[in-house]
Amino acid sequence: MTKIKTALQIYQKLYSHYGPQSWWPGDTPFEIIVGAVLTQNTAWRNVEKAIENLKRERLLSPRKLFQQPVAKLAKLIRPSGFYNIKAKRLHKLLEFLNQKYQGSLSRMSKVPTAILRNKLLSVKGIGEETADSILLYALSRPVFVVDAYTRRVFSRHNFFPFKNKYSEIQEFFELNLPKDIKIYNEYHALIVRLSKEYCRKNPNCSNCPLSNLSN
DNA sequence: GACCAGGCACATC
DNA sequence: GATGTGCATGGT
Numbered sequence: 399m400t401k402i403k404t405a406l407q408i409y410q411k412l413y414s415h416y417g418p419q420s421w422w423p424g425d426t427p428f429e430i431i432v433g434a435v436l437t438q439n440t441a442w443r444n445v446e447k448a449i450e451n452l453k454r455e456r457l458l459s460p461r462k463l464f465q466q467p468v469a470k471l472a473k474l475i476r477p478s479g480f481y482n483i484k485a486k487r488l489h490k491l492l493e494f495l496n497q498k499y500q501g502s503l504s505r506m507s508k509v510p511t512a513i514l515r516n517k518l519l520s521v522k523g524i525g526e527e528t529a530d531s532i533l534l535y536a537l538s539r540p541v542f543v544v545d546a547y548t549r550r551v552f553s554r555h556n557f558f559p560f561k562n563k564y565s566e567i568q569e570f571f572e573l574n575l576p577k578d579i580k581i582y583n584e585y586h587a588l589i590v591r592l593s594k595e596y597c598r599k600n601p602n603c604s605n606c607p608l609s610n611l612s613n
Numbered sequence: 614g615a616c617c618a619g620g621c622a623c624a625t626c
Numbered sequence: 627g628a629t630g631t632g633c634a635t636g637g638t
Binding site for chain 1: 628632633634635636637
Binding site: 528 | 617618619620621622
């Protein structure tokens with residue numbers, strides 16, 4: 399049997415197995431941006447509750463949300479955990495969005511990807527994964543999102559060392575895949591799907607869907 | 614009741 | 627540069 403061992407072949411395997419994931423779960427780019435902050439080290443289920451609170455209060459717009467006191471933000475996003483620090487982070491990001499782009503995602507969309515990424519990273523509370531999630535899923539930029547699942551799964555299959563830096567892992571994917579937004583979008587989502595659905599329930603990796611695919 | 618979840622900043626060495 | 631820690635809710 400021919401061993402499958404490229405990043406693209408792993409992707410194709412996952413895609414044929416699970417099908418399209420159609421990420422990000424969220425109705426608008428702004429909702430995706432908010433979700434990207436709230437989901438930091440947090441189960442998505444809890445993020446949904448927090449976003450639901452914001453929707454119920456009709457605050458899910460860049461300007462309106464920025465007008466809210468941080469304490470009120472914290473109260474509303476409480477179900478997503480780390481709510482005090484996340485309220486500050488969200489406020490900082492909203493401040494960035496409103497002061498630099500008048501709260502307009504269209505205006506922000508005029509900034510080239512590499513420059514915008516650096517600007518996002520300069521906002522306290524926005525790290526690499528959050529910035530890249532915003533770029534890919536809210537703004538449709540071809541940026542590969544790396545998360546803890548990606549690191550675990552692919553280091554386990556010996557594609558790179560577990561301790562590699564974020565940028566090195568991201569480079570691995572971006573150099574080994576077509577620069578295709580659709581692939582980047584689905585790939586990350588598929589890794590999350592695999593991790594939740596398979597890895598979490600099979601810590602010993604028995605019958606791993608990828609086991610005879612890596613080198 | 615322990616353990617985990619789609620990180621990040623910060624302190625310390 | 628590497629390692630450790632606080633942040634917090636809700637599901638398994």
